[in-house]
Amino acid sequence: MxxxxxxxxxxxxxxxxxxxxxxxxxTNPKRTIFFILLLLALLASTPFVWYFAAxxxxxxxxxxxxxxxxxxxxxxxxxxxLEDAGAIRxxxxxxxxxxxxxxxxxxxxxxxxxxxxxxSQICELxxxxxxxxxxxxxxxxxxxxNIRWLANRxxxxxxxxxxxxxxxxxDSEYIDSxxxxxxxxxxxxxxxxxxxxxxxxxxxDTYSFEDGDVGIExxxxxxxxxxxxxxEPYRAQIEASPQGAHGIxxxxxxxxxxxxxxxxxxxxxxVFYNRLARSMSLGSDVTTYYAAKVEIGERDLKQSELNxxxxxxxxxxxxxxxxxxxxxxxxxxxxxxAALEPANTDNLFFVADKNGKLYFSKTNAEHSKIIRDLKxxxxxxxxx
Numbered sequence: 001m002x003x004x005x006x007x008x009x010x011x012x013x014x015x016x017x018x019x020x021x022x023x024x025x026x027t028n029p030k031r032t033i034f035f036i037l038l039l040l041a042l043l044a045s046t047p048f049v050w051y052f053a054a055x056x057x058x059x060x061x062x063x064x065x066x067x068x069x070x071x072x073x074x075x076x077x078x079x080x081x082l083e084d085a086g087a088i089r090x091x092x093x094x095x096x097x098x099x100x101x102x103x104x105x106x107x108x109x110x111x112x113x114x115x116x117x118x119x120s121q122i123c124e125l126x127x128x129x130x131x132x133x134x135x136x137x138x139x140x141x142x143x144x145x146n147i148r149w150l151a152n153r154x155x156x157x158x159x160x161x162x163x164x165x166x167x168x169x170x171d172s173e174y175i176d177s178x179x180x181x182x183x184x185x186x187x188x189x190x191x192x193x194x195x196x197x198x199x200x201x202x203x204x205d206t207y208s209f210e211d212g213d214v215g216i217e218x219x220x221x222x223x224x225x226x227x228x229x230x231x232e233p234y235r236a237q238i239e240a241s242p243q244g245a246h247g248i249x250x251x252x253x254x255x256x257x258x259x260x261x262x263x264x265x266x267x268x269x270x271v272f273y274n275r276l277a278r279s280m281s282l283g284s285d286v287t288t289y290y291a292a293k294v295e296i297g298e299r300d301l302k303q304s305e306l307n308x309x310x311x312x313x314x315x316x317x318x319x320x321x322x323x324x325x326x327x328x329x330x331x332x333x334x335x336x337x338a339a340l341e342p343a344n345t346d347n348l349f350f351v352a353d354k355n356g357k358l359y360f361s362k363t364n365a366e367h368s369k370i371i372r373d374l375k376x377x378x379x380x381x382x383x384x
Contacts, residue, residue: 054093058086059115069126071108071207071222072229075099078106078126087113087122094119109208110136137212141223143204143332144256146290147196150330154219158212168216169196182224184231184238184245193311193325195293200249200327203227230333237340243323250323252331252339257286257296260356262334267360269342271350279321280348282314290328291316353379 059065065087069078075098079091088094097103097119106126113122139157141150151165168174172190175197179185189197202223209218231238231245238245251272259268272282289296291312292305309316311325331339347360349367353374361367374380 051093051096054090055097055119056089057116057118058089061114061116063115064112065115067111067113069106069108069111071205071226073106073108075104075106082113082122085113087115087117088119094122098123107206109138136208136210137214138206138208139219140206141202141204141330143335144329145204146329147199147202148293149295150202154216158209158214158219160216165216166196168220169198174217178220178224182228183235184228184249185224186244186246188244188246189326191325195312195326198224200253200330201227202330203230204330204332230336234336234340241340243339246326247323248336248339249331250327252335253327253329254282254284254286254324255338256331256335257329258284258350258352259335259358264358265335265338266341266343267345267347268350268358269338270345271347271360273342274346274348276321276323278348281319281321282323284314287312287314287324287328288316290324353377355379 065082065085067081067085067087069081073081075095076091079088079094079098082088082094083091101120101123103123106123107128111125113125117125137157139153141153145153147166147169148162151162154160154165155162175190178198179187179189185201189201198220202220203226205223205226207219207222207226209222238248241248243251251269254272255265255268259265272284275282285301285306286296288301288306288308291308291310292301294301294305306313306315307317309318311319312328313319314322314324345360346362349361349364350358351367351370351374352358359370359374361370371380
């Protein structure tokens with residue numbers, strides 16, 4: 001009996017103990033809530049912890065990484081180049097920084113990136129264009145300028161002569177090799193009436209080269225590659241257009257020379273396309289300057305030059321409903337887009353005053369009145 005009582009007492013005690021433990025778990029949730037909140041806080045802070053860790057400089061003062069930023073690179077490409085060169089810890093973190101701080105307008109070139117630099121310092125360095133080579137040179141080619149101007153610019157900035165630039169462009173085999181490389185170059189540029197085969201195809205921008213001994217072929221290669229990058233988003237549209245790449249760049253070059261402001265260019269394009277559709281001549285003075293090999297601003301044109309027959313001169317005889325035989329200058333992106341996407345207007349005329357302001361009109365009577373008003377105000381070009 002005593003044994004049974006003892007057994008019963010032990011069993012009860014065990015049950016009581018089990019009941020007591022379970023009660024503690026059910027009636028004390030604070031510890032569980034605390035750990036859940038702590039876990040959530042850790043999870044929420046993880047991206048911030050990662051970002052700040054990934055944003056830390058990678059090295060010590062005096063250490064540098066050489067990084068090449070190709071022409072036309074965006075933030076994604078630049079971030080990858082920086083990470084690949086060991087200049088930053090994470091390309092994603094750099095992209096996030098650029099997005100949050102609205103960074104952009106970085107310049108191409110070869111850079112020495114200090115490894116103790118943070119993202120803000122790296123961005124400022126890439127904006128300045130302070131490249132690592134003491135011999136690195138930059139050449140800026142300007143929109144609306146022609147090949148003769150480009151040849152003189154190359155001669156001024158490098159060891160090449162202007163004559164050697166023009167001689168290379170006259171090399172038929174060299175031009176054939178370029179046609180084979182670039183989709184936007186066609187046999188049209190070999191028309192014997194064309195002054196310079198690559199006129200209008202060398203995109204105006206700022207380019208970096210190792211030193212002044214850079215070869216002309218290397219310069220042309222850089223400019224043509226940039227042209228390809230600019231045109232590629234519009235390739236299907238260009239190839240489907242009646243004008244093709246040659247006609248589009250020819251139209252764009254005239255638009256570039258006829259208008260100063262981007263907002264005017266689509267209206268200028270509209271006038272030219274309207275005139276072509278009606279078998280009218282474009283009547284563009286800038287084509288006559290080019291035909292006469294007179295630089296715009298050098299002097300006023302003579303009436304005899306305006307009336308001279310020339311496949312570039314859209315004011316001359318036999319040019320009704322025709323574009324010039326080829327481009328007359330380099331074109332900016334906005335002029336190329338205008339040539340592809342002109343404004344929808346009924347305008348057939350426009351005229352510029354001596355300050356570059358454009359006046360559009362639908363009829364010859366309106367056009368003539370504008371010209372009379374400009375003459376009265378002393379804003380009209382006078383021809384000898």
